[in-house]
Amino acid sequence: MSKRLSIVVVEQDRDRALMIVDSLNAAGDNDIFVISEVSGLARRLAERNPDVVIVDITSPTRDMIEELTLATAPMERPVAIFADQSDDSLTAAAIEAGVSAYVVDNLRPEKLHPVMSAAIARFNMFRRMREELAETKRALEERKVLDQAKGLLMKARGLNEDEAYGLLRKTAMDRGKKITEIAAALVTAADLLS
Numbered sequence: 747m748s749k750r751l752s753i754v755v756v757e758q759d760r761d762r763a764l765m766i767v768d769s770l771n772a773a774g775d776n777d778i779f780v781i782s783e784v785s786g787l788a789r790r791l792a793e794r795n796p797d798v799v800i801v802d803i804t805s806p807t808r809d810m811i812e813e814l815t816l817a818t819a820p821m822e823r824p825v826a827i828f829a830d831q832s833d834d835s836l837t838a839a840a841i842e843a844g845v846s847a848y849v850v851d852n853l854r855p856e857k858l859h860p861v862m863s864a865a866i867a868r869f870n871m872f873r874r875m876r877e878e879l880a881e882t883k884r885a886l887e888e889r890k891v892l893d894q895a896k897g898l899l900m901k902a903r904g905l906n907e908d909e910a911y912g913l914l915r916k917t918a919m920d921r922g923k924k925i926t927e928i929a930a931a932l933v934t935a936a937d938l939l940s
Contacts, residue, residue, distance in 0.1 A: 750774075750775055750776055750777065751774075751776045751777070751796075751797045751798055752776070752777045752779075752794065752795070752796040752797045752798075753770060753776050753777065753778045753779070753796055753797065753798045753799075753800060753862075754778075754779050754780075754781060754790075754791060754794050754796040754798075754799050754800070755767065755770075755778060755779070755780045755781070755800045755801075755802070756780075756781050756784065756787065756799065756800070756801040756802070756803075756814075757780060757781075757782065757801075757802045758782050758783070758784075758803075759802075760782070762802055762853070763780045763782065763802075765853075765855060766780075766800065766802060766853070766855075766858060767780065768855070769855035769856075769858045769859065770800075770858065770859070770862075772855075773858070773859040779794055779796070784810060784813055784814075787813055787814065788813070788816050796823065797823060797824075798823060798824050798825075798826070798862060798865070798866060799823060799824070799825045799826070800825075800826050800828070800858070800862060801814060801825065801826070801827045801828065802827075802828045802853050803827065803828070803829050803830075804829070804830045804831070805829065805830065805831050805832070806827065806829050806832060806836055806840070807836075808835075808836060808839060811836060811839050811840050811843060812843075814827075814840075814843075814845075815843040815844070823869070824846040824847075824862075824865040824866045824868070824869035824870075825844070825845045825846055825847075825865070825869075826845070826846060826847040826848075826849070826861055826862055826865040827840055827845055827847065827848045827849070828849050828851075828853040828857075828861070829848070829849070829850050830850075830851075830852055830853075831850065832848075832850045837850065844872075846864075846865035846866070846868045846869040846872075847861050847862075847864055847865035847868065849861055888926045888929075891926060891929045891930050891933055892911075892914070892925065892926060892929045894929070894933045895910075895914055895928070895929035895930075895932040895933050896910040896911055896914065896929075897910075898932060898933065898936050899913055899914070899932070914928055914929055914932075
């Protein structure tokens with residue numbers, strides 16, 4: 747981790763919190779803030795807006811996972827949970843909620859930095875995948891509208907597909923707009939007229 751990170755550590759036990767902070771400080775210069783109570787976690791995390799959240803909990807409950815999910819907005823930042831004990835359904839719920847790393851084992855200082863680095867890498871990978879999926883969905887929707895507009899022109903003007911596309915492209919260039927904007931306007935107008 748080369749850049750300075752803002753890290754929130756959620757840990758109720760003072761000695762364990764100090765151990766985590768010491769381990770993080772040994773790994774690099776980071777801005778670390780400890781939250782010792784899970785209640786009100788959403789508000790406190792919103793105030794801090796950290797880059798990473800690390801949670802150390804002995805035995806997580808479903809309520810705690812839900813509170814953490816709401817509090818950390820896992821889709822917005824990497825979250826690593828260290829639990830001393832857990833069951834498969836809680837682990838699955840945490841991962842489903844977007845937690846980047848869920849480690850069931852007694853937290854050891856030497857594990858903290860590599861797990862946090864893996865959580866950040868995993869979070870970044872999934873964020874890129876979500877962005878690519880959104881871009882693909884947008885492109886498919888634009889393609890669908892473009893095909894509808896070409897179909898309308900083909901039917902109304904007796905054009906073939908290439909001619910319809912050429913007319914849409916020329917209109918877009920003449921008006922300084924994107925072809926998808928012209929296609930959407932044509933489809934909307936056709937819907938209004940039918």
